[in-house]
Amino acid sequence: MGTSREINPENPETLDLLLSRRSVKAGRMEMPGPGGSALEKILRAGLRVPDHGKMGPWEFIVVEGDARQKLGAEIARCYREETDKPSESVARKLADFPAQAPLLVVVASCLRDAKPIPEWEQVLSAGAACQNMLVAAHALGFVGQWLTGWAAYSPGVRGVLGLGAKDRVAGFLFMGSHEGAPSERHRAEYADVVRHWAEVLQVTDS
Numbered sequence: 001m002g003t004s005r006e007i008n009p010e011n012p013e014t015l016d017l018l019l020s021r022r023s024v025k026a027g028r029m030e031m032p033g034p035g036g037s038a039l040e041k042i043l044r045a046g047l048r049v050p051d052h053g054k055m056g057p058w059e060f061i062v063v064e065g066d067a068r069q070k071l072g073a074e075i076a077r078c079y080r081e082e083t084d085k086p087s088e089s090v091a092r093k094l095a096d097f098p099a100q101a102p103l104l105v106v107v108a109s110c111l112r113d114a115k116p117i118p119e120w121e122q123v124l125s126a127g128a129a130c131q132n133m134l135v136a137a138h139a140l141g142f143v144g145q146w147l148t149g150w151a152a153y154s155p156g157v158r159g160v161l162g163l164g165a166k167d168r169v170a171g172f173l174f175m176g177s178h179e180g181a182p183s184e185r186h187r188a189e190y191a192d193v194v195r196h197w198a199e200v201l202q203v204t205d206s
């Protein structure tokens, strides 16, 4: 046992990371990507997310090395098969999609029905897994980006990844290294997003 401060000692570095994290475009990532124990830590961080009912409603599929090109070829094949008038340039881009960065982790949202936990909550848990892994990658000195795109919604790609008909790709998480600080992007304004309920009541009352 212990107090929360003993269990979670203050860690300003973690907060700095959360307040400064930003993506680097997958195509701009360089070698190396996380591997070995670093990759395992990232995947374990993905397991450590809020999960109503202990359902484990996610799967993490690691795509590294040559497997990235092989997956790319499969994605391009699915695109040609599933599209009425496939464009060769799109097919080529899709073929290059998985290998654009050193490492790809596909996070799938896999709905479980052992307990009556709403689907929405299970899907949210998969999103939390994506974010935990991105943050863990950053904490280990790597960069990351969460992408979806055509391949995330293709039934054929779902099959190629070994997912079931009800499973969905929550994200393609790309990870790698990067020299220099990534450029910042516009962020939502605190005052536009944060509401205190008492203020809401005042507005309603007036």
Ligand SMILES: Cc1cc2nc3c(=O)[nH]c(=O)nc-3n(C[C@H](O)[C@H](O)[C@H](O)COP(=O)(O)O)c2cc1C
Pocket (backbone or CB within 6 Å): 021, 022, 023, 024, 145, 146, 147, 148, 149, 170, 171, 185
């Ligand atoms: C579910 C989800 C899917 C996304 N898919 C794409 C995508 O396909 N292409 C893209 O450019 N950004 C996509 N993004 C946005 C990037 O992950 C990221 O937010 C963006 O590159 C800006 O970086 P930031 O993490 O610093 O905000 C997606 C984000 C989420 C949450």
